[in-house]
Amino acid sequence: MVPPAGTPPPNPQQIQQFLSSVLSQRGPSALPYAEDTKWLIRQHLLTLISTFPSLDPKTATFTHNDGRSVNLLQADGTVPMPFQGVTYNIPVIIWLMESYPRHPPCVYVNPTRDMIIKRPHPHVTPSGLVSIPYLQNWIYPSSNLVDLVRELSACFSREPPLYSQRRPSPSPNSSPNPNPSHNQSNPAVMSNYGPSPSPQARPQPARPFPPSPYGGRPQPQPQTEDQTEVFKRNAVNKLVEMVHADITGMRKAREVEVEGLFSTQALLRRREEEIDRGLKELQDEREGLEQQLQIVLMNSDILE
Known part of the structure; x- marks a missing residue:
């Protein structure tokens, strides 16, 4: 370790x-x-x-x-x-x-x-x-x-x-271990982590382990799960994945829809500005015509 x-x-x-x-x-x-x-x-x-x-x-x-x-x-x-x-x-x-x-x-x-x-x-x-x-x-x-x-x-x-x-570790007063x-x-x-300085400080041998539940196979695997639980877990995983995909698709569709609404809103604002300009031009033209009409009426009164 x-x-x-x-x-x-x-x-x-x-x-x-x-x-x-x-x-x-x-x-x-x-x-x-x-x-x-x-x-x-x-x-x-x-x-x-x-x-x-x-x-x-x-x-x-x-x-x-x-x-x-x-x-x-x-x-x-x-x-x-x-x-x-x-x-x-x-x-x-x-x-x-x-x-x-x-x-x-x-x-x-x-x-x-x-x-x-x-x-x-x-x-x-x-x-x-x-x-x-x-x-x-x-x-x-x-x-x-x-x-x-x-x-x-x-x-x-x-x-x-x-x-x-x-x-x-070599020790001057210890003999090699056979x-x-x-x-x-x-x-x-x-x-x-280091070697022990004295025989009394040596660690104890590893504690015995319980018998292997895998029968001594070289590649122990977890115990077989209940097929119903496996099916349920796989079904839940598949359902979660499908829901995630549906949510992603709906989010993308809503983003496209919102972008379309923003574009429509910008177009309507431009048209509103154009209509306002046209209306102002008509009002200015109307005022000009009314002034010309007053001048014509005054001139006609003078001629009479």
């Missing part, structure tokens, strides 16, 4: 420029996200980095199980994990898949060279893939990365996913 580091916080302006640049690319180098979701993706990442500066957005190549490689956005860094009064940092990678944010991201625990993944773990497979209820119940557009990281922190606090492998594997692997949640 990684102790808190004193790295400087990321520059928000540089992050905004980076995200705007990569999400606005076109052609073969364009990221494979839907155009109508790129703004939301940018906001999700900016909010995430603002809340958790230990995560850094970047692009990298993701290889699917079928061999396809694609360039995707990821949030790479550490997630804070409070445990027994101490906050540890769990290294993770959050991949934003092609269908994000309509579907959840792919989260991996990313252990360093001196860490191992705890086996068995209820939420982390031996390959590092994370599966928690928040990911399984992802709902677009309300689900987001900030709440995801908070749930990761809470789940990891209850069940730390990593162990640290300590290297024994069984190094017995004391080189310790729980990563110990409050002291």
Whole structure:
């Protein structure tokens, strides 16, 4: 596990420029996200980095199980994990898949060279893939990365996913251990990261774990959900997506309608001004004719 580091916080302006640049690319180098979701993706990442500066957005190549490689956005860094009064940092990678944010991201625990993944773990497979209820119940557009990281922190606090492998330090009055594997692997949640100075201060061996509910399979998966619940959740997700699409369509239609009304209003104002000018001209002409009529009448009286 990684102790808190004193790295400087990321520059928000540089992050905004980076995200705007990569999400606005076109052609073969364009990221494979839907155009109508790129703004939301940018906001999700900016909010995430603002809340958790230990995560850094970047692009990298993701290889699917079928061999396809694609360039995707990821949030790479550490997630804070409070445990027994101490906050540890769990290294993770959050991949934003092609269908994000309509579907959840792919989260991996990313252990360093001196860490191992705890086996068995209820939420982390031996390959590092994370599966928690928040990911399984992802709902677009309300689900987001900030709440995801908070749930990761809470789940990891209850069940730390990593162990640290300590290297024994040479001691002048200690003999080499004939069984190094017995004391080189310790729980990563110990409050002291360095090697112990004396035999009395050595950490206790890892506590035994309950038997695996997955039958010893190499890729443990969550227990099978009730098909009715899965159908209901999928139906709700589809309904939310349809409602969001309908609202977006209605908003665009209303915007077009309002723009049309504004154009009509401007046209009516121009016509009103033209009518006012024409009416004033008629009034001026009428006054001129009345004056000429008075002059003619006066001249006729004089002639008589």
